[in-house]
Amino acid sequence: MRIRLTLALAATALAGAFVAPATATAAPTGPQPIIGGNVVASxxxxxxxxxxxxxxxxxxxxxxxxxxxxxxxxxxxxxxxxxxxxxxxxxxxxxxxxxxxxxxxxxxxxGTSVATTYVALADTNPPVGAVNDIYGWGRTCMTCEPSPQLKTATVRVTAISGEDSDGGPVIRSAKGNGVSWQGDSGGPQFHNGRQVGVSFNGNGTTSQNYSSVIASRGWITEISGV
The missing domain is CATH 2.40.10.10 (Trypsin-like serine proteases)
Incomplete structure (x- = not known):
């Protein structure tokens, strides 16, 4: 089940992210609980x-x-x-x-251009075992409201496999100091300061799946020129 704000919470099953820009900078390193993790200052x-x-x-x-x-x-x-x-x-x-x-x-x-720092996209998937960073405004507990301030957490990559609901490969990861949940959908996952994934779903307790950016890298370039 996808992470959506409109998803219902069932009693028996709970289903259901920085970075070097085009003008490159690194992923934020300061205090960064998403469920768990930390809030982001910039x-x-x-x-x-x-x-x-x-x-x-x-x-x-x-x-x-x-x-x-x-x-x-x-x-x-x-x-x-x-x-x-x-x-x-x-x-x-x-x-x-x-x-x-x-x-x-x-x-x-x-509809209009936004002048800011832009994310840099990765060209390869992260290795299994890598500790990555996820970001989002999702719920901060199973039944809490979405966070008013952006949050981040670390996760550990467990596999590059499977498919999202529309046939794309996913980056599977286990909870680190936090885990994604409803509202984090669409948020980025970064490895070594470059975006590798887009939040697809998760169970809010132990793991999450992110659609692989790398699998669609050619399409992204074709459409956006990035």
Whole structure:
């Protein structure tokens, strides 16, 4: 089951992310619990995705007019807030003029350019055992509201395998000091300062799956030029 704000919590089953920019910087190293992990003080590349004016998912900006998120997040009128760690204030807001999808990845073409620090995308999947960073505004406990401030956590890669619901390979990982949950969908996962995945789903307790950016790297370049 995908991580969505509209998902119901069932009693018997709970289903269901920095970085070197085009003008490169490294992933944040300061205090960074997502469920667990820590809050983030600065993330100029972060993008909060809204559906019909309500927060829906997390994302990242990869170029002046392109945001990368999850396809399953998108319904109705879509807009984004970029460059603020607070999903409801600060940064720059922009409308979305076009949406392109492949597997569970989505590229949002913004109606206006946003000048900020952009995420750099990886060219190879992370190795099994790698400790990566995830980011998002998702729920901070099973039944809590989404976090008002961006959060981050470390996770450990367990496999590159399987498929998201639309046929794309996923990066599977186990909980580190935190785990993704509803609202973290579309958020980035980074390895060595470059984005390797986009949050697809997770169980909110022990593990999560991220759609592989690398598997769709050619498509991303074709659509966005990145």
């Amino acid at each position: 993330a100029p590349w972060a993008a909060a995705v809204f559906q019909n004016g309500a927060f829906a998912c997390s994302g990242s900006i990869i170029a002046p007019r392109w945001v990368l998120t999850a396809a399953h997040c998108l319904r109705g009128t879509v807009s984004v807030r970029v460059g603020s760690v607070h999903r409801s204030s600060g940064g720059t807001t922009a409308t979305v003029s076009a949406i392109h999808t492949r597997h569970d990845l989505a590229l949002l073409h913004l």
